[in-house]
Amino acid sequence: MEPNLEEITVALSALESEMSSIPGEFAEILSHIHPDRLLSAQNLLKYLVLRKTDIQQLQNDLHLMGLSSLASCESHTHFQLQSTMERLGREFEVKDQSTAQYGSDRISQTGEVLFGHTHQEWPSSIMVTMDPAFLAKKHAIRDLLRNGMAVARINCAHDSEEVWEKMILRIRKESAQENIECKIHLDLAGPKLRVVLLQKGKEEGKVKIKQGQTIWLAESQEKFSKKDVVISPGEPGVISALKVGERVFIDDGLIMATVEELLERGVRLKIARDSSKKSKIKAEKGINFPDSDLPISSLTDYDIACLPFVMSHADTVGFSFVRKASDLQKLREELASFSSDVPPVILKIETKEAVDNLPHLLLEGMKHPHFGVMIARGDLAVEIGFERLVEIQEEISWLCEAAHTPVIWATQVLESLHKSGIASRAEITDAGRASMAECIMINKGDHTLQVLKTLREIAERSRSLKMKNRLVFRELGIAKNFFQSRSS
Structure with missing residues (x-):
């Protein structure tokens, strides 16, 4: 059956009209966004407009007509929609400024602030979790730097400030000697509940x-x-x-x-x-407790006690178990009490509540020029259900791209290879998907160098395939709930 041109035009016009109203409708929220992130915030809100509705039939009709099906428009949603309508004869005096190039440049600029300069031969930055055992090995840090480590992650849930400082001093020293930049990322422990x-x-x-x-x-x-x-x-x-x-x-x-x-x-x-x-x-x-509304602060007393050390040493701060926008606001206030020069925060999305509140968290994040998001798939899989992980990790990636925000792909990347020296077929495929993110985080293991070398080869091969996906947009629950929460 041939697509109905009039129905397509009506559907596109409705979406375009709603997107055009975003600056006025969300004026209060947008007034608090950092000037450098204003276009990014508007693009995120316009993407949410697109994703709160099931447009699968519209996409199919556009595809049959040889037009853009809006399948890869995350970073430039309104611009892509207007460009498609221009092909159908509609003219626009003012074109949305969030082009694909603008979105890509914004993500790259923020990624460079968070993760440093990407190694020339590496498509993604690599964040390596530090093990105190590295201190006992003379060339351990040097070898990690030479093999692609761009960010050193120190988990504040383990060891002590004395050990953290020793690792940081060693990293800084080796980084200077090798002339290889390496950012220091300090991960706050958060309220990890244990038996x-x-x-x-x-x-x-x-x-x-x-x-x-x-x-x-x-x-x-x-x-x-x-x-x-x-x-x-x-x-x-x-x-x-x-x-x-x-x-x-x-x-x-x-x-x-x-x-x-x-x-x-x-x-x-x-x-x-x-x-x-x-x-x-x-x-x-x-x-x-994925079904429960727990009265627990995402920022614990222990985390607050760690903040003086964090402010003295961190290039970026990981916010574990963040759940809502006010959590991020509180952390930034605590950090600002030590200095006005607050390091960028990386939001660890690992609870169902954080997924549900992701648009609000991204908008809160954009009150500052730079921040990032980590898809922490360990606790996240438990919280939302393992069978939903593939779906949710993609949704987080889409929303972050719409917000022009870099993503860290984390938890169990090449886990078998890291622990045993032998990779499973399934985790090789997972690592291929991980390479699409701006940064990949690996945990501790006995075969870290082998993991780095394998990731490099996978990333080089996988990145060239990134633009071949054509996504189909059913309604996205996160987007639908965002607008429903404003009207209730």
Whole structure:
């Protein structure tokens, strides 16, 4: 069936009209955006207009007519729409300024501030998680720099300021000697909830469980017998926020429990799924509450205590478990209390709430000239469900490109290769996707140099394929919810 030209024109005109109204409709929000990011903020809002509606049929009709299907318009949404309409005979006195080149240049400029100059032979920057063991190896840092490390990541959740400083001094020294730039990224720990065993298994640090079993979530072991499995999330306020039916994930989602009953002494959980190899709950393993609205600050007292060190040494700051725009505002205020020269913040998207609030987080980020986003796929997969990870990580990438904001692809990149020296076929494919991001983060392992060399080869081959995708736009829940939240 031939596309109906009149229907196409009407659909495009409706979208164009709504995009043209963005500067006026969002004048208050846009008035707080940094002048250098104003076009980026407008482009993000216009992209959200496009993505709050299912336009799959429109895209198909445009494609059949040999026109742009708007499939790669993230960085220049309104401009692309107007260009398509011009092909149909519509003229515009004023053309949107967010062209593809403008968006690409903005991402590159910010990427250079965050990650330094990209190594000439590297399409993406590489962020390497520092291991104190590197200090004992004479040429470890030098070899990492020579093989592509552009950013050194120090996780403030581990070790001490003394160890962090030793690593930073070594990195700075080797960087100067090799004449290879290397940024220092300090990752705040955030409110990472971990299992505390309060009763059975406390001494051993682990306790055996089975599917269908009842266990307890409580603040203390009082009022429980020694035979009861009682765990605590190690953070006050969590248990009282839970509701019946909500899910609780333990050990990176290997164990799933559901809240069955709320009692004065604690919360009764039922083990609904056990995918762990040895059917045991271990102390210090992560615990997630994806369905619960927890009254926990994303910026902990420990994080605040780390800020003087961060301000003295960091080129960029990683904000772990950020959930909403006010979290970022608070962190920047805390950093500014030490100096007006606040380092760029990288938002770690690792909770369902952060995904839902991503447009607001990006707009808050654009109140300053430079910031970035890390897709932290570890906790994120647990929070949103493993089966949704592919979908969500792409949605985050699209929105960040629309906001002209660089992305770090993180967690388990070439994990098997890093730990065992042998890569799986699946993770090679994943690394190919990772190379589309402006930066790739790798964790600790015994084969870091091999990972860097493999990533370089994959990136060189994959980058040339980036523009061959033709995306189909169903409605995007994040975009739809953004506009619904304004009208409610």
